[in-house]
Amino acid sequence: MHSNRILQVESITxxxxxxxxxxxxxxxxxxxxxxxxxxGIMGASGSGKTTLLNCIATMTKxxxxxxxxxxxxxxxxxxxxxxxYRGKEIGYLFQEFELLDNLTARENIILPLSLHGMTGxxxxxxxxxxxxxxxxxxxxxxxxxxxxxxQKQRVAAARALIGDPSIxxxxxxxxxxxxxxxxxxMDKLSAIHKxxxxxIIMVTHDANVASFCSRILFIQDGCLFHELRRNIRTETTDxxxxxxxxxxxxxxxxxxxxx
Amino acid sequence: xxxxxxxxxxSKSRKDNGLLFGSLIIAIxxxxxxxxxxxxxxxxxxxxxxxxxxxxxxxxxxxxxxxSLFFVFFLVYFxxxxxxxxxxxxxxxxxxxGMKQSRLFAMLMGETIWNSxxxxxxxxxxxxxxxxxxxxxxxxxxxIGIIGHRISLSIPALLGTVIGFIIVQIAAxxxxxxxxxxxxxxxxxxxxxxxxxxxATKKGWISFILGLLFLITxxxxxxxxxxxxxxxxxxxxxxxxxxxxxxxxxxxxxFLGRQIRKKGPSQSGLFTFTGRQIQENIxxxxxxxxxxxxxxxxxxxxxxxxIGIASGRGAENTRSVDFSIEGSEQDISAFLNSxxxxxxxxxxxxxxxxxxxxxxxxxxxxxxxxxxxxxxxxLRDTIIKNFDQQSEYPYIISQTSYNNLLQSINxxxxxxxxxxxxxxxxxxxxxxxxxxxxGAISAGAYVKIDNKSYELLPSLYDENIVAxxxxxxxxxxxxxxxxYRNWAKNSSEPFSWNVxxxxxxxxKNGLMQEIQSMENCLKAAGLSYESYxxxxxxxxxxxxxxxxxxxxxxxxxxxxxxxxxxxxxxxxQRTNKRRYLTLLTLxxxxxxxxxxxxxxxxxxxxxxxxxxxxxxxxAIWSMFTxxxxxxxxxxxxxxxxxxxxxxxxxxxxxxxxxxxxERASRREILALNITDRR
Numbered sequence: 019m020h021s022n023r024i025l026q027v028e029s030i031t032x033x034x035x036x037x038x039x040x041x042x043x044x045x046x047x048x049x050x051x052x053x054x055x056x057x058g059i060m061g062a063s064g065s066g067k068t069t070l071l072n073c074i075a076t077m078t079k080x081x082x083x084x085x086x087x088x089x090x091x092x093x094x095x096x097x098x099x100x101x102x103y104r105g106k107e108i109g110y111l112f113q114e115f116e117l118l119d120n121l122t123a124r125e126n127i128i129l130p131l132s133l134h135g136m137t138g139x140x141x142x143x144x145x146x147x148x149x150x151x152x153x154x155x156x157x158x159x160x161x162x163x164x165x166x167x168x169q170k171q172r173v174a175a176a177r178a179l180i181g182d183p184s185i186x187x188x189x190x191x192x193x194x195x196x197x198x199x200x201x202x203x204m205d206k207l208s209a210i211h212k213x214x215x216x217x218i219i220m221v222t223h224d225a226n227v228a229s230f231c232s233r234i235l236f237i238q239d240g241c242l243f244h245e246l247r248r249n250i251r252t253e254t255t256d257x258x259x260x261x262x263x264x265x266x267x268x269x270x271x272x273x274x275x276x277x
Numbered sequence: 278x279x280x281x282x283x284x285x286x287x288s289k290s291r292k293d294n295g296l297l298f299g300s301l302i303i304a305i306x307x308x309x310x311x312x313x314x315x316x317x318x319x320x321x322x323x324x325x326x327x328x329x330x331x332x333x334x335x336x337x338x339x340x341x342x343x344x345s346l347f348f349v350f351f352l353v354y355f356x357x358x359x360x361x362x363x364x365x366x367x368x369x370x371x372x373x374x375g376m377k378q379s380r381l382f383a384m385l386m387g388e389t390i391w392n393s394x395x396x397x398x399x400x401x402x403x404x405x406x407x408x409x410x411x412x413x414x415x416x417x418x419x420x421i422g423i424i425g426h427r428i429s430l431s432i433p434a435l436l437g438t439v440i441g442f443i444i445v446q447i448a449a450x451x452x453x454x455x456x457x458x459x460x461x462x463x464x465x466x467x468x469x470x471x472x473x474x475x476x477a478t479k480k481g482w483i484s485f486i487l488g489l490l491f492l493i494t495x496x497x498x499x500x501x502x503x504x505x506x507x508x509x510x511x512x513x514x515x516x517x518x519x520x521x522x523x524x525x526x527x528x529x530x531x532f533l534g535r536q537i538r539k540k541g542p543s544q545s546g547l548f549t550f551t552g553r554q555i556q557e558n559i560x561x562x563x564x565x566x567x568x569x570x571x572x573x574x575x576x577x578x579x580x581x582x583x584i585g586i587a588s589g590r591g592a593e594n595t596r597s598v599d600f601s602i603e604g605s606e607q608d609i610s611a612f613l614n615s616x617x618x619x620x621x622x623x624x625x626x627x628x629x630x631x632x633x634x635x636x637x638x639x640x641x642x643x644x645x646x647x648x649x650x651x652x653x654x655x656l657r658d659t660i661i662k663n664f665d666q667q668s669e670y671p672y673i674i675s676q677t678s679y680n681n682l683l684q685s686i687n688x689x690x691x692x693x694x695x696x697x698x699x700x701x702x703x704x705x706x707x708x709x710x711x712x713x714x715x716g717a718i719s720a721g722a723y724v725k726i727d728n729k730s731y732e733l734l735p736s737l738y739d740e741n742i743v744a745x746x747x748x749x750x751x752x753x754x755x756x757x758x759x760x761y762r763n764w765a766k767n768s769s770e771p772f773s774w775n776v777x778x779x780x781x782x783x784x785k786n787g788l789m790q791e792i793q794s795m796e797n798c799l800k801a802a803g804l805s806y807e808s809y810x811x812x813x814x815x816x817x818x819x820x821x822x823x824x825x826x827x828x829x830x831x832x833x834x835x836x837x838x839x840x841x842x843x844x845x846x847x848x849x850q851r852t853n854k855r856r857y858l859t860l861l862t863l864x865x866x867x868x869x870x871x872x873x874x875x876x877x878x879x880x881x882x883x884x885x886x887x888x889x890x891x892x893x894x895x896a897i898w899s900m901f902t903x904x905x906x907x908x909x910x911x912x913x914x915x916x917x918x919x920x921x922x923x924x925x926x927x928x929x930x931x932x933x934x935x936x937x938x939e940r941a942s943r944r945e946i947l948a949l950n951i952t953d954r955r
Contacts, residue, residue, distance in 0.1 A: 101866040101869075118856050118860075120554060120556070120856075125550075129860075129863055130863050130864060132546055132549065133545075133860070134545075137544060
């Protein structure tokens with residue numbers, strides 16, 4: 019392997035509640051993510067995939083285990099280091115876009131830079147590149163309420179990328195989009211991944227969307243359950259999609275049918 | 278179980294809405310203070326001397342109370358609507374689980390009544406203590422003394438406060454229950470999306486500029502035209518001022534938007550976010566802001582008016598005579614010389630005052646030339662006209678009488694030389710009149726009696742020559758005793774006998790007590806008299822009535838305005854909680870968010886307080902240059918000092934509110950801490 023390991027997840031567990039009310043959402047998951055990888059995480063509702071993503075995003079703390087990004091243990095981050103990590107090292111793409119609806123698209127995209135002491139003027143060049151790439155130049159001065167869902171999510175994607183993060187985390191980014199807009203977004207994200215070798219981790223339960231990934235982890239009941247790797251050179255998206263659908267179907271039928 | 282839930286919910290809503298709960302307690306205190314006015318020492322005292330006026334005031338008080346209940350109703354309605362909006366989903370769930378609407382209604386009513394009872398239990402003891410304090414202090418200040426103090430607990434006021442407060446609470450809740458009862462279950466279960474931002478348009482700018490122009494017009498009309506106190510002028514001021522304020526707030530969003538667009542790109546941190554938050558807040562809540570700003574303006578104007586009247590009246594009377602007694606010389610001398618009264622009396626003398634006998638003497642004023650040399654004003658022309666008309670029956674005062682008066686109050690006597698006369702007026706409170714007249718006589722004026730010219734002394738004399746209002750003199754002449762005997766219609770009988778009470782006994786027992794005991798003696802002797810106390814009574818009555826009511830209304834308006842602004846902000850922050858969460862995910866620190874919200878709160882309050890203060894400045898200016906004349910002896914620096922202290926206090930109260938809102942907002946942001954919350 020010539021690529022570096024950018025993210026190492028080491029036997030993380032996550033419990034909610036205590037005593038009799040304890041629920042274990044993650045039961046000791048370990049995996050590595052290589053630099054430039056487009057990793058998908060799939061699983062049924064309640065399988066723990068969003069909890070896993072939120073642990074990586076430092077939105078929740080794992081009960082045990084370590085998460086290392088660029089060989090730094092992010093579980094130990096606090097205060098300023100935590101805020102820095104969130105803004106600089108990771109970009110987050112939400113299912114519901116989470117644009118601030120009282121800021122224009124331009125102001126929304128610039129926000130992560132502003133939060134880390136840069137001005138809008140300094141980020142102008144990068145903003146223009148991203149706006150061109152995501153085809154949102156025409157809406158830069160508009161407020162979210164004046165945009166379509168697709169435009170909103172592309173603005174959110176530009177916001178996630180403006181700080182040039184080491185890793186982009188996406189939680190069901192197409193969940194609130196129609197199929198056409200979902201396709202446009204995935205094409206754009208995939209292009210970013212290919213051209214800039216950006217590392218992306220995406221949670222989804224849509225096999226179509228997942229087929230853009232280079233590797234997919236399947237989670238069931240808080241455990242890593244299966245892994246699919248796409249052969250980039252030989253395998254088309256359609257073929258990969260077929261394979262994903264098969265696993266998803268087997269997942270639905272229980273572990274007895276798989277492998 | 279049901280009651281336990283009611284108690285739990287009620288205590289939670291008190292905790293969540295400390296600001297409203299606190300304001301309601303203050304409202305209770307204010308209500309009781311107003312309603313118990315009748316049982317205050319000062320009012321009980323005034324009743325004995327000005328019973329007619331006091332009973333008229335007591336008729337107005339219920340009306341003022343109803344008006345204030347009406348305002349408080351809106352505050353309560355508005356605050357409860359906000360609370361219910363927050364709990365909409367909870368109500369939806371109760372109904373989904375099969376709770377009957379009537380039971381839900383009973384639960385909400387139960388909570389309201391429970392909260393009202395808690396507020397009353399906290400508010401009333403504070404109110405009782407406060408009114409007791411006010412009663413004692415004012416009594417002490419005006420010298421009724423502690424002897425006359427009675428506990429001012431008033432059962433009717435207590436009942437009035439409790440009933441009024443509970444009715445307002447229940448009425449507001451019933452209105453809301455009715456509104457919510459008509460909503461579909463699905464509407465209750467949905468969470469409201471925050472208001473959508475819309476781009477500032479040209480309309481906003483037009484509004485903003487028009488608002489500014491209207492306000493400037495209102496200020497101008499106030500200062501230049503309010504003097505005439507024409508109803509049309511007042512209406513114009515209200516229309517322009519009100520419309521201007523509304524338009525200004527309506528367009529303010531556009532103005533802020535422009536600033537953000539201009540400055541935003543070169544700023545880092547949460548500058549743009551903070552600006553946009555305020556802009557959005559103003560865009561969506563411009564009506565409430567305008568109302569709050571107008572309420573604050575009313576509060577400032579009412580309080581200034583009240584303080585103006587109170588301090589003005591206080592300075593009006595300088596005490597020169599305590600009693601003016603009428604009767605035969607024999608009776609009066611007998612009374613004054615009796616040993617039991619001796620200790621009470623410091624000075625007594627006859628006041629010789631009469632009309633000049635124009636049947637046997639010719640008389641004319643020689644003031645026209647000197648008055649005409651004064652700056653031309655309407656007043657000057659009126660004075661000239663009045664003096665012309667008054668040459669028919671001019672009044673004269675004997676020099677010794679007036680000197681007796683001056684001596685009794687330790688002032689220098691008048692020394693009249695031959696062919697000299699001093700000018701007197703009892704209109705000392707009309708500053709402009711006194712100024713013009715003093716200017717004229719110091720420039721050299723004279724009178725002609727029997728074709729002989731008499732020089733007027735260059736200073737004007739204005740001590741009150743009777744105890745109260747037995748006589749008021751536009752003008753009179755203080756003449757030598759010899760001249761008095763020659764010119765007066767009846768020079769042998771004094772106008773009245775003046776008595777000044779002994780300083781020692783006044784200091785020992787208080788002026789009021791002493792006057793009252795002297796009055797009893799006079800009544801017993803069957804003499805008719807007037808006393809300084811009636812003047813004090815009248816003044817006190819105006820002071821208490823006008824200042825008490827206006828300050829009460831002012832405080833209430835301020836309370837409502839601040840609570841509305843504070844609640845509006847917190848409501849807005851709560852509806853936009855997600856934004857703060859997003860910012861945390863994007864890497865903003867908790868401290869950044871708190872400081873942004875702090876800036877928002879400060880700017881939000883400043884925008885309301887700023888416009889209100891600016892308008893209040895012009896309103897107070899207009900008031901003091903028109904119907905609220907500055908009393909004599911009150912220098913402009915004293916007014917500025919008073920206004921300064923008043924405004925400082927106002928700002929201090931605003932700071933307290935800002936601090937309360939900041940704490941509440943900070944608490945909410947800290948509770949958002951992203952880790953393990955999403």
